[in-house]
Amino acid sequence: DTGVSQNPRHKITKRGQNVTFRCDPISEHNRLYWYRQTLGQGPEFLTYFQNEAQLEKSRLLSDRFSAERPKGSFSTLEIQRTEQGDSAMYLCSTGQGTYEQYFGPGTRLTVT
Amino acid sequence: AQKITQTQPGMFVQEKEAVTLDCTYDTSDPSYGLFWYKQPSSGEMIFLIYQGSYDQQNATEGRYSLNFQKARKSANLVISASQLGDSAMYFCAMREGSLTGNQFYFGTGTSLTVIP
Numbered sequence: 001d002t003g004v005s006q007n008p009r010h011k012i013t014k015r016g017q018n019v020t021f022r023c024d025p026i027s028e029h030n031r032l033y034w035y036r037q038t039l040g041q042g043p044e045f046l047t048y049f050q051n052e053a054q055l056e057k058s059r060l061l062s063d064r065f066s067a068e069r070p071k072g073s074f075s076t077l078e079i080q081r082t083e084q085g086d087s088a089m090y091l092c093s094t095g096q097g098t099y100e101q102y103f104g105p106g107t108r109l110t111v112t
Numbered sequence: 113a114q115k116i117t118q119t120q121p122g123m124f125v126q127e128k129e130a131v132t133l134d135c136t137y138d139t140s141d142p143s144y145g146l147f148w149y150k151q152p153s154s155g156e157m158i159f160l161i162y163q164g165s166y167d168q169q170n171a172t173e174g175r176y177s178l179n180f181q182k183a184r185k186s187a188n189l190v191i192s193a194s195q196l197g198d199s200a201m202y203f204c205a206m207r208e209g210s211l212t213g214n215q216f217y218f219g220t221g222t223s224l225t226v227i228p
Contacts, residue, residue: 044218104179
């Protein structure tokens, strides 16, 4: 257990529904990343926060995806109008130093 | 072009033997960091080792060492004295830029199986 928690651990939703995932970082960590990982692939970068500021967002990320990190603590990732192609593991990682990155257990999304 | 390339989808190694997992990278940024992560079947990503582009010596962490060949743009992971618990997926990753680079790029991974 790295200390990074993600909820829920599993989510099953019907196509077209909105879903929201939460990531709680290790308390002193100011860097927070969201990734998506599909079967047989490495994690794919989605977005990055430094404290509450969203500094980078993947060009691959559609407008249906949005992330927030109010007050620089926990973060949420919302997917609107889910599609079957959104089925994946969504990983959150946090860090403090230049290269620290501790991953949470992930949220597995299944879109039916 | 792929930022990180791992050409070995699967590897097998005898217990107690050493194994090398290959990784090549592509960047024009002079400042970057290279990482290796382990992902067991439980799914959680575990940080193993880090190498900065300006580091003169190869990084080592216990049984893990990173064979950094800058001119060849390779960052191979060497695991010595393999243990059954080393069976997992291994991912190579890169972060570009020391101050402005915020994206991590991951390879497709290598599945390592340690044979008793």
